[in-house]
Amino acid sequence: MSREGNEEVDPEFVSRLASYLGFNKERVQHLFEKSYLARNWGKYENLLRFDKEISHIERGTVLYEKDGSFEAIVGFPKIRRAMVLNPTIKKHFSGLEKVAVEEKMNGYNVRIAIAKDEILAITRSGYICPYTTQKAKEKLNLKFFEDFPELVLYGEMVGPDNPYVPKEIYDIESVEFYIFDIRKKNSGEPLPIKKRQEILEKYGFFQVRFFDEFPLETAAEEIEKIIRELGEIEHEGVVIKDPDMMLSPLKYTSSQSNCSDLRHAFKFYNETGRDYMLSRIVREGFQTVEWDEDETEFEERCMKLGKSILGPLRESIRTVKNGQRLYEEARIRVRDLKTAADFEGYLKRLGIDAIFEEPQPIGDEYRIVIKKINKSTNDKTHAILQGETW
Numbered sequence: 001m002s003r004e005g006n007e008e009v010d011p012e013f014v015s016r017l018a019s020y021l022g023f024n025k026e027r028v029q030h031l032f033e034k035s036y037l038a039r040n041w042g043k044y045e046n047l048l049r050f051d052k053e054i055s056h057i058e059r060g061t062v063l064y065e066k067d068g069s070f071e072a073i074v075g076f077p078k079i080r081r082a083m084v085l086n087p088t089i090k091k092h093f094s095g096l097e098k099v100a101v102e103e104k105m106n107g108y109n110v111r112i113a114i115a116k117d118e119i120l121a122i123t124r125s126g127y128i129c130p131y132t133t134q135k136a137k138e139k140l141n142l143k144f145f146e147d148f149p150e151l152v153l154y155g156e157m158v159g160p161d162n163p164y165v166p167k168e169i170y171d172i173e174s175v176e177f178y179i180f181d182i183r184k185k186n187s188g189e190p191l192p193i194k195k196r197q198e199i200l201e202k203y204g205f206f207q208v209r210f211f212d213e214f215p216l217e218t219a220a221e222e223i224e225k226i227i228r229e230l231g232e233i234e235h236e237g238v239v240i241k242d243p244d245m246m247l248s249p250l251k252y253t254s255s256q257s258n259c260s261d262l263r264h265a266f267k268f269y270n271e272t273g274r275d276y277m278l279s280r281i282v283r284e285g286f287q288t289v290e291w292d293e294d295e296t297e298f299e300e301r302c303m304k305l306g307k308s309i310l311g312p313l314r315e316s317i318r319t320v321k322n323g324q325r326l327y328e329e330a331r332i333r334v335r336d337l338k339t340a341a342d343f344e345g346y347l348k349r350l351g352i353d354a355i356f357e358e359p360q361p362i363g364d365e366y367r368i369v370i371k372k373i374n375k376s377t378n379d380k381t382h383a384i385l386q387g388e389t390w
Contacts, residue, residue, distance in 0.1 A: 020070045021057070040128050041349055047115060049126025050075065058188070060126040064115055073113050073152055074188030076124055079239065082250045083286045086220035089240060092250055099219050100193050100243045101226065103209035104251055105178055106236040106260075107156030108164040112136045112177070113185070114145040121157075127350075130342035131332055132157055135175055138335070141203040148199075151191075154181035156208070161333040163343070163370055169234050174333050180208045180239070190245040213243060223252065224291065231256040255301065258283050259308035267312035268326065270377040281305070320381040327355075328372040333365050340368050347372075 009032050011025075018028045031037035036052040039045045040062075048063040058075030065071075082088040093099050110132055111122040119142060121132035135157065144153075157164075159172035179200055182191045191199070193210075200207050214222045219240070226238060237253030258280040265272040265280075284305055288298055316326055334340050337359060347354045353373040359366035384390070 017063075017070065020063075023055075040126070041346075044120075044128045047120075047128065051125065060122070060124050062115065062122055062126050066116075071115070072186050072188075073111060073115060073122060074183060074185070075126065076109055076111070076154065077188065077248065079249050079251045081283075082240070082252045083283065084290045085223055085252060086290075088250065089219050089223075090216060093216060093240075093242060093247060096216055096242060096247070098213040098215055098243065100213045100241045101211040101219070101223060102180060102239050102241065103211070103230070103235065104237045104239045104253065105156045105158055105180075105208055106165060106167050106169070106257065107158035107178070108132075108162055109154075110136075110157050110177070111152050111154055112140065113152040114149050119145055127346075130346055131163065131334070131339060134334070134336075134339045136177060139175070139177055140205065144199075144203045144205075150185050152183050152185060153177075153179050153205070154183060155179040161331055161367070163330040163332050166330050176206055178206045178208050192244045193241060194243070208239075211238070227252065227254050230254050234260065253283065255284060255287060255304070259304055262305070262308040263312045266309050267316050268328070268374045268377045269313060269316070270380040271374055316377065317381055317385070320378060321385055326374045326378050326381075328374065330370045330372065331367055332370065333362065333367045335365050337366060340366070 009029070014025050014028050014032075018025045021028065023031075028037070031054065036050065036054060037048055038051055040047045040049060046064060050057055050059055050061045050063075053059045053075075058077060060075035062073040062075075063070050080092075082092070089099065109124045110129070113120060113122070119133070119137055119140075120128050121136045123129050123132070140153075144151075156178045157175055158167060158170055158178055159175035160166050160168050161174040179196075182196045182199060183189060184191075190196075197207065197210070211226055212222075223238060223240065230237060231254035234256050235254065236257040237251060239249050239251050241249045261280050262277065265277050284301060288301055291297075293301065319326055332340060332343065340356065340359065344354065344356050353375060355371040355373070357369040357371070359368050
C-alpha cells in the first residue's frame with residue numbers, strides 16, 4: 001500500500017494506472033511515496049500531476065480517469081536554447097528548407113483544457129490555479145473546447161494583472177492569453193503552425209506574434225535583426241520552429257531580457273538559483289562575440305550587465321539595512337472576491353508568504369495588490385549585516 005500524504009492509494013487504482021503508464025505497480029507506488037506523482041488539492045484532488053520528469057513523461061503532466069482508463073494533459077516540452085544563432089540553427093534544423101520564427105512573450109506559461117467536464121488552467125508544475133482558471137473562462141472563446149475536447153491550448157498569460165510575471169510592456173490593460181501551441185491530449189503531438197493559426201483565428205484567440213518563415217541559410221541574419229528590434233522595446237525574444245512541428249523548437253533571447261531577469265534575480269539573490277544567474281551572464285558573452293561588437297558596443301553591454309546585477313543588489317541591501325522588508329509586488333483583478341480568496345489559499349498551499357491588500361473597485365471588478373515576502377533574502381541579508389559570514 002502506498003500513500004500520497006496521509007491518504008492511502010487503492011491497490012486496484014495503482015494497478016490500472018501502472019498499466020496505462022507502462023510501469024510496474026511497484027514503480028507507481030514508489031512515485032506516490034516520493035510525491036513525484038501527487039494529487040492536486042481540494043475539488044481537484046482527482047487530477048494527478050507529475051512533480052518530476054519521469055521517463056518519457058514531462059514534469060507537470062496531469063492525469064485523470066476517463067471512460068475506464070486515463071487521459072493525460074502533457075506537460076510543457078523542453079525548449080533548448082541557441083547560444084549562437086547561425087551554427088545552431090543549421091545543425092538543429094538540418095534538412096529543412098525554412099524555419100518559422102515567433103515571438104517569445106514574457107508571461108506565465110499555462111495550459112488550458114477541458115478535464116473532468118470543466119475548463120481548467122494548469123500551471124507548468126501541474127497545479128490548477130484558481131485565478132488563471134477564472135481568467136481563462138472570462139477571456140477565451142469556450143466554444144473551442146466543445147468542438148475540440150481532445151486538444152489543449154498552450155500559451156502565456158500576459159499583462160499587469162498577472163500575479164506571477166506582471167509586465168506593462170505589451171499595452172494590455174489587465175491580462176490576456178496569447179497561444180503559441182495546440183497539442184493533442186495523451187500524445188502531446190503539436191499541430192503544424194499553419195493549422196494552429198487557422199484554428200486560433202477562427203475562435204478569435206490572441207496568438208503570439210508570427211514574424212515569418214525564413215530560408216535556413218539566412219535565418220540567423222534575419223533573427224538577429226528581429227532580436228535587436230525586440231530588445232529596443234524590452235521584449236523577450238523569439239522561438240524558432242519547424243513549420244510542421246516535427247522537430248523540437250529553439251529559443252533565443254535579447255540582451256535586454258537577460259538583464260531584466262538578472263535585475264529580478266539579484267534583488268532576491270538568496271531565492272534565485274545560481275545556475276539561473278550564471279546562464280544569463282554566459283548568454284551575454286556568446287552574444288557579444290557572435291554579433292562581433294566593437295569596444296564601444298562591448299563597454300555599453302558591460303555597463304548594462306553590471307548595473308542589472310549590482311543595482312538591485314545594492315537596493316535590496318539598503319532596504320534591509322533600513323529596517324524594511326523585501327517583497328515582490330503584483331496585482332490581480334477579479335469580478336468575484338471569492339476568486340481572490342481562493343487564490344490566496346492557493347498561494348499559501350504553495351508555501352508563498354503573501355499579503356493581500358484591501359480590494360479596490362474598478363468598474364465591475366476589484367483590483368487587489370499582493371505583496372509576496374521573500375523571506376530567504378530578507379533573513380540572509382539581515383544576518384550578513386549583523387556579521388554572519390558567507
